[in-house]
Amino acid sequence: MIIDVERYALLKLKLLAAALVFSIAAVSAQELHDKIFFENSLMDGNYYYSQAEYRGTSWLKNVQGKLPVAETAFTPGNSLELNYKSSEEGFWSAAIQYHELRGRDAFKEADDLSFWIYLDGAIPSDALPLVSLSLSESFKFESVKLADYISNASPKTWTRVRIPLSALFKERNKDIAKVEAVIFSQGTAFKNEVRLLIDQVEFVPGASIMMALEKVPQLTSAKGYEQHVDVTWQKETNSFVKYIKIYRSLNGKDFIPVGIQYPQLSGYTDFTGPQSAPVSYKLTYIDQNYHETNFSEVMSANTHAMTDDELLDMIQQSNFRYYWDGCEPNSGLALENIPGRTTMIATGASGFGIMAIITAAKRGFISREQAVERFLRITDFLSKADRFHGVFPHFLDGTTGKVVPFFGNRDNGGDLVETSFLMQGLLAARQYFNGKDTNETQIRNTITKLWNEVEWDWYRRTKDSDFLFWHWSPDQAWVINHKLIGWNETMITYFLAIASPTHSVPASMYYSGWASQSAEAAIYRANWGQTTDGASYINGNTYHGIELPVGVSNGGPLFFVHYSFLGLNPHQFNDKYVNYFENNKRIAEINLRYCIENPLKHKGYGGDFWGLTASDGVSYYTADEPNVKGDKGKLTATGALASFPYTPEASMQALKNYYRTYGKYLYGYYGFRDAIDLDNNWCSPIYMGLNQAPITVMIENYRSNLLWDLFMANPEVQGAVKKISSVR
Ligand code: CA
Numbered sequence: 001m002i003i004d005v006e007r008y009a010l011l012k013l014k015l016l017a018a019a020l021v022f023s024i025a026a027v028s029a030q031e032l033h034d035k036i037f038f039e040n041s042l043m044d045g046n047y048y049y050s051q052a053e054y055r056g057t058s059w060l061k062n063v064q065g066k067l068p069v070a071e072t073a074f075t076p077g078n079s080l081e082l083n084y085k086s087s088e089e090g091f092w093s094a095a096i097q098y099h100e101l102r103g104r105d106a107f108k109e110a111d112d113l114s115f116w117i118y119l120d121g122a123i124p125s126d127a128l129p130l131v132s133l134s135l136s137e138s139f140k141f142e143s144v145k146l147a148d149y150i151s152n153a154s155p156k157t158w159t160r161v162r163i164p165l166s167a168l169f170k171e172r173n174k175d176i177a178k179v180e181a182v183i184f185s186q187g188t189a190f191k192n193e194v195r196l197l198i199d200q201v202e203f204v205p206g207a208s209i210m211m212a213l214e215k216v217p218q219l220t221s222a223k224g225y226e227q228h229v230d231v232t233w234q235k236e237t238n239s240f241v242k243y244i245k246i247y248r249s250l251n252g253k254d255f256i257p258v259g260i261q262y263p264q265l266s267g268y269t270d271f272t273g274p275q276s277a278p279v280s281y282k283l284t285y286i287d288q289n290y291h292e293t294n295f296s297e298v299m300s301a302n303t304h305a306m307t308d309d310e311l312l313d314m315i316q317q318s319n320f321r322y323y324w325d326g327c328e329p330n331s332g333l334a335l336e337n338i339p340g341r342t343t344m345i346a347t348g349a350s351g352f353g354i355m356a357i358i359t360a361a362k363r364g365f366i367s368r369e370q371a372v373e374r375f376l377r378i379t380d381f382l383s384k385a386d387r388f389h390g391v392f393p394h395f396l397d398g399t400t401g402k403v404v405p406f407f408g409n410r411d412n413g414g415d416l417v418e419t420s421f422l423m424q425g426l427l428a429a430r431q432y433f434n435g436k437d438t439n440e441t442q443i444r445n446t447i448t449k450l451w452n453e454v455e456w457d458w459y460r461r462t463k464d465s466d467f468l469f470w471h472w473s474p475d476q477a478w479v480i481n482h483k484l485i486g487w488n489e490t491m492i493t494y495f496l497a498i499a500s501p502t503h504s505v506p507a508s509m510y511y512s513g514w515a516s517q518s519a520e521a522a523i524y525r526a527n528w529g530q531t532t533d534g535a536s537y538i539n540g541n542t543y544h545g546i547e548l549p550v551g552v553s554n555g556g557p558l559f560f561v562h563y564s565f566l567g568l569n570p571h572q573f574n575d576k577y578v579n580y581f582e583n584n585k586r587i588a589e590i591n592l593r594y595c596i597e598n599p600l601k602h603k604g605y606g607g608d609f610w611g612l613t614a615s616d617g618v619s620y621y622t623a624d625e626p627n628v629k630g631d632k633g634k635l636t637a638t639g640a641l642a643s644f645p646y647t648p649e650a651s652m653q654a655l656k657n658y659y660r661t662y663g664k665y666l667y668g669y670y671g672f673r674d675a676i677d678l679d680n681n682w683c684s685p686i687y688m689g690l691n692q693a694p695i696t697v698m699i700e701n702y703r704s705n706l707l708w709d710l711f712m713a714n715p716e717v718q719g720a721v722k723k724i725s726s727v728r
Contacts, residue, residue, distance in 0.1 A: 031341055032108040037096045037182050037201040038115075040078050040260070041069045042665050042673075042683040047080055048618065049097040051181075056090025058186055059193075064681075067094055070197050074116040074158040075243065075286075076257040079199035082129065086186045086194070093185035095134060096201050101686060102616070103341035103406070110176050110203035112162040117146075118197040119155045127190040133168050134181040142170055145187060158199070160290065165203070176203050204288075210240060212291040217244055217283040224301035225314055227274065227663055231281045231299065232267040235325070243286040246270065252280050252300070260286070261669075262339060266325055269318070271664035275303045308652060313363065315641065315655060316699050319671030320360045322692040323353030324374075326670055328398030331381040332374050334689040336395065336406070337616075338670060344404050345396045348418035348563075349689025354378070354425030355566055355707045356693040358432045359700045372439050375429060379446035382422075388414030388472055390453035390503070392422060410480050413473035416459045417484070420493040423451060424567040427717065428710040456497035457505050466512035468497055468505065485521045486514040487534060487551045492564035499720035507723035515575065529553030530629055538577055544593035546586050549578040553630070554594075555587035557623045558613035558639040561646065562694045566701075567711030573721060576728055581646075588646035591639065594626030602633045603678035607650060608657035611639020615675040615691060616684040633679045637672035642694035644702035651702075671695060 041047040047069055052062035061068055061083035068081040084092050113131070125147035132143040144167050153159040165174050182201050218234040231246065243260040246268050261268045272279055278300040285293040306314070323334050328343060333350040335341065354375075361371035385401035386393060391414030393403040405412040430447040433440040461469050461478055470482040470490075484490045494514040497505045511517075515537045522535040529552035533541055540547070543554040551560070561570075561584035570580035595610030614623040615636040624632050640647075640654035659667055665683040666673050671692050674684035700706045711717060 031343060032106050033104045035098065035107045035110065035176055035179070035203040037098050038080060038198070039075055039200060039202075040073070041080075042685060043681045044069060044078075045681055047096075048680055048682040049099045050080065051095040051097065052092075053094075054084075054090065054092035057085075057087040058090025058092045059085040059087075060092035060094060067096070072118060072197055073257075074118070074199035075260050076245070077259055079116075079118065079197040081195070081197055082184055083193065083195040084129070084186070085192075086127070086129075086189050088189045091186050093183055095181040095183050096198075097181045098179065099685075101339050102337045102621075103344060104339065105177075107176055107203070109205060110165060111206035112164055112204055113168060113182065113201075114160065114162050114204045115182075115201040116158045116160050116199045117150070117153065118158050118199070119153055120195040120197075121155050123155075123194055123196065124190070125150070126188045127192070127194050128187060128196075129184045130187045131163060131168070132183045132185065133179050134183055136178045136180050142168055143185065144168060146184075147187075162204075162207070179203075208289060210287070210289060212289075213238070213240060213285050213287050213293050215285075216293050217285055217296040219281065219283055219296045219299045222279075222281050222299035222301040224275075224279065224303040226303060226306040226311070227660055228269050228271045228667065229279050229281070229301045229303065230267055230269050230318075230669065231283070233283060233296070235266040236263045236285070238263075240287050241285045242288050242290070244268070245284045245286050245292065247282050247284070247295070248272070249280040249298075250275065250277065252278070255280070255282060264326075264339065264342060265669055267321070267669040269668045271667065272303060274305075278302050311655060311659070312699055312703065315659070315671065316359060316363065316696040317365045318667075318669065319692040319695045320356045320365060322670040322687055322689070323350075323356050324360065324366065326687075327353070331385075331396070331398040331401075332377040333381065333396075333398065334693075337674075337686045337688050339686060343398045344406065345398045346418075346689045347392045347394060347396065347415070348421035349693070350378075351418075351422035351425035352563075352566060352690065352693035352697065354422075355428055356696040358429060358710070359696050359706060361432075362700075362704075362706055372433065372443065375433065375443045376439060379426075379443055379450070382450055383446055387453070388474060389455035389458040390414075390450075391416055391419045391455065391459065391472070394418045410473060410476055411471060412475070413471060414459070415471055416456070416468060416497075417470055417490050417493050419454060420490070420496050421563060423454065423496055424492055424564075424711060426450065427714050428567050428707050431710040431713045451500075452502045454496075454500065455503045456500050457503045459497075460505055460509075466509065466516060466518070468493060468509070468513055483520075483524070484513060485516055485524045487525070487537060487556065487560065488528070489560050489563040490514070492568055495564070495568060495717075495720055495724075498723055499714075499716040501716050507720070507727045510575065510724050511727060515577075525552045529556070543590045544597065546590050546593065548583070548586050548590065550583050551587055553625060554627055555590045555625070557625050557630070558588065558591055558611060558643060559623070559690070559694075561587050562613075562638070562642040562698060563690075566694060566697045567707055568717075569701075569705070569708035569712050571708075572712060574725060585646040588643040591626045591643075592647055592650050594631070595635075599628055600631055600633065602631070604662075605635070608653040609635060609661075610650070610654060611636050611641070611643070613639035613691075615639075616686055616688065617675060618677055618680050618682050632677075634675045634677035634682075636675045636691065637666065638691040638695050641672075642698040644699050648702060 046063035046066035050067040054060040070081040128146040130143040247255040249255040280300040283296040333345040334353040336346040386403045394415040395404040395406045433443045467483040471480040526535040534552040598605040612624040644651040670687040
């Protein structure tokens with residue numbers, strides 16, 4: 001029977017239950033990260049991952065139950081405000097909660113809780129709060145007096161506080177992974193209101209005596225756009241560098257710190273809004289002990305008005321960078337998310353990224369030679385990496401090429417859907433690199449070898465099976481037991497399985513599997529959509545005035561009309577029910593009209609702010625849909641922008657609004673961060689491998705048909721189109 005487990009499996013990539021998944025996978029993690037509770041809030045106003053409470057005649061300033069965000073900062077751009085009144089007949093407490101970044105699930109050994117405080121005026125030590133930790137498994141903790149750990153805090157300066165974890169844990173065994181929040185709470189009653197700021201709350205190793213860094217950052221460029229300036233620098237690999245700190249001047253003389261960046265990135269996007277004069281930048285390094293180096297040289301740039309075409313170039317280029325300088329360096333392939341694990345490659349996202357890199361070469365963001373060098377690295381790595389009957393796993397370790405069972409021990413083998421996303425990109429690349437020289441010939445030959453070795457037919461499980469299966473494990477075989485049934489993102493999997501020159505499945509499986517009319521398939525679809533609409537593949541209902549020929553529910557999340565169609569040109573693909581450009585366009589239009597109607601009255605939704613699809617959320621990743629059950633109140637730029645071929649005008653309106661109105665939260669060096677939820681005043685801190693490239697690639701298909709033309713030029717692809725259309 002198809003139960004929630006099955007639904008979960010479909011969402012497997014989409015990590016329904018992040019907490020559960022990560023607890024399973026944590027054992028395989030090798031990378032160690034700092035456990036940081038607060039660095040900066042992406043949003044103004046209040047900090048989503050906090051909780052502020054008071055009772056009686058005590059008081060704690062809050063914005064909708066959360067701590068206010070203050071502009072004065074130790075690490076720019078902001079800090080958290082603790083403004084309180086401690087009364088005999090009352091109590092207040094403020095929790096700064098830990099929010100796990102996907103994949104950042106193993107932590108460095110730590111000795112101290114460290115944070116920085118800024119006192120608004122002279123405050124008697126008695127008036128300072130208590131500090132404690134909140135643990136996931138018990139509420140046994142020690143409260144310590146903040147005053148005991150401050151020796152000399154002058155007003156109006158930032159002072160570091162270190163509290164040994166041994167003072168904060170009741171049990172001798174400290175397990176920092178279990179700490180869910182750092183709590184500031186009322187100490188002694190005091191007659192006046194007190195205001196102080198807190199910043200950069202984290203667990204750190206004990207004080208070290210590392211030498212301060214001598215070298216300074218090397219700025220390499222400053223480039224202005226309509227609303228922002230991108231500054232870039234030479235990538236720094238010294239692990240003693242904690243942050244790059246960015247300073248800006250609007251008059252060329254007075255510089256203020258505006259942001260910090262992780263050394264994993266070699267650029268920063270500074271949202272200035274339109275400026276009439278040049279904007280200047282300089283940088284410093286902040287080391288692990290918070291020593292700051294001297295300044296780099298200064299570079300300046302001008303913001304300027306931009307045409308629609310220039311805006312498209314800009315958005316395509318920034319999202320492409322995720323796969324270029326944001327790649328896993330050994331393989332040249334895409335990470336699952338950034339920030340996240342720095343060595344774990346996601347194979348499907350890499351396939352999307354491959355098409356973004358081709359776009360970049362075609363548009364001149366990089367040279368063809370640079371693209372060739374990259375694809376030699378990619379294809380060499382892939383030909384040596386783990387495969388299971390020719391099928392790649394969902395996740396690979398970029399340093400070893402071995403499978404990473406990130407979603408749990410059962411997922412330690414081949415993933416046919418991820419492999420189809422990867423092959424879609426590689427087949428487009430095989431057509432793009434058409435040069436006669438050795439390098440381009442080698443790229444083509446390696447891709448052909450990888451393509452020919454994918455045993456699509458093995459993933460049929462039995463010779464007469466109607467369905468393809470998502471996974472196979474070398475030691476647990478078909479244990480996940482997930483049949484591929486459309487409508488969803490797996491059309492490309494059936495398509496390529498039928499197209500294979502060496503291990504193909506019969507074209508009849510398009511109808512017996514993907515578009516199956518069996519009772520089992522109907523139950524599967526009904527479970528997915530939580531409705532019988534579209535349960536027999538064809539739909540036929542009208543939503544928001546638009547008739548939908550094919551699709552579950554009222555069309556599902558928008559990635560259904562993106563992932564399979566980055567290469568597969570829907571204009572050229574018909575089955576006995578519909579033409580898929582027409583069908584996809586309707587799914588995008590239903591999504592748009594739902595957001596215009598906005599029945600749940602979410603903030604911001606409208607004709608220029610729409611795009612419900614799968615993305616990161618306040619608690620975990622969800623696949624959002626345009627209906628009241630599936631609309632979680634968060635929007636994703638890739639939803640609207642990867643729909644450019646279907647809804648060009650509404651997608652352009654969304655591009656401008658996402659960039660101009662919300663860019664200061666959402667838009668960064670790798671393009672748009674994954675999602676934004678205005679009701680909760682929340683913006684995702686991560687860029688997602690699955691979501692950046694579809695923006696670049698689908699805008700390119702809208703502008704020039706490039707990836708569609710390349711992918712469709714493969715003779716095997718043309719063959720599959722013919723084979724499927726001959727089955728009736
Ligand atoms: Ca800060």
